[in-house]
Amino acid sequence: MSTRYRSAMRIADSHAVITGGSSGIGLATALELGRRGARVSLLARRSGPLDRAVDALRRAGIEAGHRAVDVTDRAAVADAIDAVAGARGPCDLLVTSAGRSRPGRFLALADADFEHLVAVNYFGTLWPVRVVAADLARRGTGSIVGVSSDAGIVGIYGYSAYGASKFAVRGLFEVLRAELGPLGVHVGLCCPPDVDTPMLAEEEHLKPPETQAIGAGIAPLSPERVARSIAEGIERERFWIMAERQSALLRVAAGPAWGALNRVQDRIARRAAAMAREAGNADSV
Ligand SMILES: NC(=O)c1ccc[n+]([C@@H]2O[C@H](COP(=O)([O-])OP(=O)(O)OC[C@H]3O[C@@H](n4cnc5c(N)ncnc54)[C@H](OP(=O)(O)O)[C@@H]3O)[C@@H](O)[C@H]2O)c1
Known part of the structure; x- marks a missing residue:
């Protein structure tokens, strides 16, 4: 197997599948990618908001497909992605924006809150990635963008259940970067x-006063701004997609040697892959 080098990711004419596409960041991302020429398909749990999102896209001149699915259900996610791929072609871009939050002090949260957020935020991200990753790797193209959070970069008071689920998403995506990048998938x-x-x-x-105080004075971003950063992140093939300076600084402050560590890891992995190829025992995707 030879190492594949990808050409620059093209949003135009791609098929973008967006989980959580009926609302907030997911809907804004669908609009942004649609305006840049992608065919878009929205996945979310409830049909009513999905129908309204498709209408909003249509008013913006974008024809979108949609499918109601609970992202925690692996088999249903596979069926939904198969269905939208049948209508609009194989998925080229996947954005996993479906998610839930539940702030609260650790001692006040219920066990069920932890289970629910890991189910939706982690497994609800993992399943769509599992469904599309092998095909993208086989084709040596495409892009997979996960949505974590500032609370997936540093532990923030009041976000023990949410933050842990978003750290899990970050952990998954750091490994995906290392493994799928060399196969041509951004x-x-x-x-x-x-x-x-x-x-x-x-x-x-639901936020405790401490959590309110930590966020006080920081104006929330618009979902459109985050969506633009996702589209630019895809076009420029960035791993870290930060919509504004403060999150970028937080990321740097939280891991000063992150980039250097990954450069070492990537170099070792490339060398090992080349040696395995020479020995004729590389796995094929
Ligand atoms: N808003 C923020 O301040 C913020 C900050 C950092 C990160 N994020 C992350 O950004 C992502 C999008 O959040 P948002 O603010 O745009 O929230 P939102 O407006 O509430 O949208 C959430 C979307 O996820 C879908 N969803 C939730 N649970 C689902 C499930 N089990 N199966 C399928 N779809 C499901 C919702 O559809 P239904 O309503 O039909 O379930 C909706 O389309 C989330 O992952 C969130 O953690 C948000």
């Missing part, structure tokens, strides 16, 4: 701060 991770969406509105009355 992997990116968007880590937004507060964004003005229905999720944030729902969170506000």
Whole structure:
């Protein structure tokens, strides 16, 4: 197997599948990618908001497909992606924006909150990636963008359940970057701060005062701004997709040697892959 080098990711004419595409960041991303010429398919749990999202896209001149699916259900996610691929072609871009939040002090949260957020935020991200990754790797193209959070970069007071699920997403995507990048698939991770969406509105009355104080004075970003950063991150094939400076600084402060460590890891992996190829025992994808 020879190492594949990818050509620059093209959004135009690609098929973008967006989980959580009925609302907030997912819907704004669907609009942004659609305006840049992608065919878009939205996946989310409830049909009503999905129908309204498809109408909003149509008013913007974008014809979108959609499918109601609970992203925690592996088999249903596979069926949904098969269905939208049947209508619009194989998935070229996957953005996993479906998610839930539940702020609260660790001692006040229920066990079920931890289970629910890992189910939706982690497994609900993992399953769509599992469905599309092998085909993208086989074709040596495409892009997979996960949506984590500032709370997936540093532990923030009040986000033990949410933050842990978003750290898990980040952990998964760091490995995907290392493994799928050499196969020609761009992997990116968007880590937004507060964004003005229905999720944030729902969170506000559950945040402990300490969490409110930490976020006070930081104006939430618009979902459109985050969506633009996702589109640019895809075009420029960035791993870290930061919509604004503060999150980028937070990321740097949280891991000063992140880039250097990964350069060493990538070099060792490339050398090992070349040696395995020479020995004739490389896995084929
Ligand atoms: N807003 C913020 O401040 C912020 C900050 C950092 C990161 N994020 C992350 O950004 C992502 C999008 O959040 P948002 O603010 O745009 O929230 P949002 O407006 O509430 O949208 C969430 C989307 O996820 C879908 N969803 C939730 N659970 C689902 C499930 N089990 N199966 C299928 N779809 C499901 C929702 O559809 P249904 O309503 O039909 O379930 C909706 O389309 C999330 O991963 C969130 O953690 C948000």
